[in-house]
Amino acid sequence: MYYRPIAFGYMGNINNRCERKKKMKMTQTQFDLIKEQLIKLTGKDCFYKRKLEGIDVNDINTQEDFEKLPFTWKGDLREAYPLGLQAVPDEEIVRIHSSSGTTGTPVIIPYTKQDVEDWAIMFERCYKMAGMTNMDRVHITPGYGLWTAGIGFQLGAERLGAMAIPMGPGNTDKQLKMMIDMKSTVLCATSSYALLLAEEISKRDIGDQIHLKKGIIGSERWGEKMRKRIAAELGVKLYDIYGLTEVYGPGIGMSCDCECGMHIWDDYIYLEIIDPKTGKNVSDGEIGEIVITTLRKQGAPLIRYRTHDLSRIIPGDCACGSKYPRIDTILGRTDDMVKVKGVNIFPSQIDEMLSMIDGASSEYQFMIDHMNGKDICTLFVELDVNTDKKEMAKKIGEGFKAKIGILANIMPVAIGELPRSEKKSTRIFDNRY
Numbered sequence: 087m088y089y090r091p092i093a094f095g096y097m098g099n100i101n102n103r104c105e106r107k108k109k110m111k112m113t114q115t116q117f118d119l120i121k122e123q124l125i126k127l128t129g130k131d132c133f134y135k136r137k138l139e140g141i142d143v144n145d146i147n148t149q150e151d152f153e154k155l156p157f158t159w160k161g162d163l164r165e166a167y168p169l170g171l172q173a174v175p176d177e178e179i180v181r182i183h184s185s186s187g188t189t190g191t192p193v194i195i196p197y198t199k200q201d202v203e204d205w206a207i208m209f210e211r212c213y214k215m216a217g218m219t220n221m222d223r224v225h226i227t228p229g230y231g232l233w234t235a236g237i238g239f240q241l242g243a244e245r246l247g248a249m250a251i252p253m254g255p256g257n258t259d260k261q262l263k264m265m266i267d268m269k270s271t272v273l274c275a276t277s278s279y280a281l282l283l284a285e286e287i288s289k290r291d292i293g294d295q296i297h298l299k300k301g302i303i304g305s306e307r308w309g310e311k312m313r314k315r316i317a318a319e320l321g322v323k324l325y326d327i328y329g330l331t332e333v334y335g336p337g338i339g340m341s342c343d344c345e346c347g348m349h350i351w352d353d354y355i356y357l358e359i360i361d362p363k364t365g366k367n368v369s370d371g372e373i374g375e376i377v378i379t380t381l382r383k384q385g386a387p388l389i390r391y392r393t394h395d396l397s398r399i400i401p402g403d404c405a406c407g408s409k410y411p412r413i414d415t416i417l418g419r420t421d422d423m424v425k426v427k428g429v430n431i432f433p434s435q436i437d438e439m440l441s442m443i444d445g446a447s448s449e450y451q452f453m454i455d456h457m458n459g460k461d462i463c464t465l466f467v468e469l470d471v472n473t474d475k476k477e478m479a480k481k482i483g484e485g486f487k488a489k490i491g492i493l494a495n496i497m498p499v500a501i502g503e504l505p506r507s508e509k510k511s512t513r514i515f516d517n518r519y
């Protein structure tokens with residue numbers, strides 16, 4: 087059973103109907119680690135000494151005090167380029183990673199030996215949560231290099247004792263040949279690349295030569311329909327893995343067999359959910375932006391880092407028995423949230439709407455243009471073969487109006503017409519500004 091995210095549209099007050107408001111409690115151990123880190127960081131010339139100037143860390147004695155500390159933004163990290171985040175002497179740094187610089191100056195994250203080891207420990211824990219053993223053969227398609235993805239998947243596999251197959255992205259022919267010849271049992275990929283490979287396997291009718299049992303899918307937001315297609319076409323059980331370059335990389339959280347959110351390794355990470363507009367912490371269960379504080383990181387510790395990822399804490403214990411707290415699968419990015427005619431629209435709303443309509447695929451693009459003083463919305467959707475385009479456009483248009491509350495032009499296209507990407511796909515294009 088997969089946990090369905092609750093409906094959007096009530097950002098910030100979803101739980102008003104609930105009588106009790108509860109917030110995940112910072113444990114004493116977490117508090118002690120944070121306090122120790124704050125004392126250390128403000129005691130030497132570094133990024134956080136400047137960032138927290140004017141704040142006496144001795145005044146921080148409760149979770150509430152901590153929640154008053156300023157946020158760290160991606161912009162702060164960019165300004166620290168190249169090595170302004172480094173919090174330990176040069177001789178302790180063993181490598182760097184970098185987030186992509188496609189939207190500006192990249193962010194450089196330095197790692198100590200301990201940071202690399204901690205990351206491997208967390209990643210191994212992710213693989214174990216997916217039931218993987220040292221007998222698995224792990225086909226790794228995320229990119230290697232400055233980006234944290236490929237190398238993180240590799241670290242975890244080696245620590246587990248499994249066989250890492252370090253493919254990196256691209257070259258579908260070679261991917262499929264290696265997957266067959268090496269008898270890969272686990273595929274690590276972004277959701278869009280997993281879909282691309284799944285479609286290719288089905289097109290070439292080579293499913294009987296594929297030995298995959300599990301798919302570990304990177305933290306790209308993806309809908310239920312896409313999940314079902316990948317799982318069905320590859321014949322695998324899928325797991326979501328969470329992470330970001332600024333905080334180790336992928337591997338700080340992982341879904342379990344119960345498929346009801348991702349467990350977060352709260353002995354390494356303190357996670358908060360805030361209202362992205364007001365910056366206030368929200369109650370468990372409410373959707374908001376994930377904010378992360380590292381508890382043990384040495385090379386580049388982060389305090390209250392705003393990830394721009396939207397999710398929520400899932401209250402209560404998981405049926406799998408793990409005591410690690412859970413967040414929902416990533417529901418979108420705060421920057422993906424667009425406002426049209428006074429309505430907030432998230433990609434996951436469109437995912438959910440399409441998943442209810444038979445014949446509509448999981449692939450779409452949503453465009454907003456400004457013409458003659460009006461905002462015009464257009465939704466391109468891939469349709470399954472043997473569907474009536476006109477009839478489907480009408481059905482999807484009605485679904486869109488009912489779910490989102492505004493009208494959109496529906497443009498049906500054939501399966502495979504919209505771009506697939508090896509990295510993360512963009513689905514909402516705001517051409518108004």
Ligand SMILES: [Zn+2]
Nearest residue numbers: 342404406408
């Ligand atoms: Zn669980």
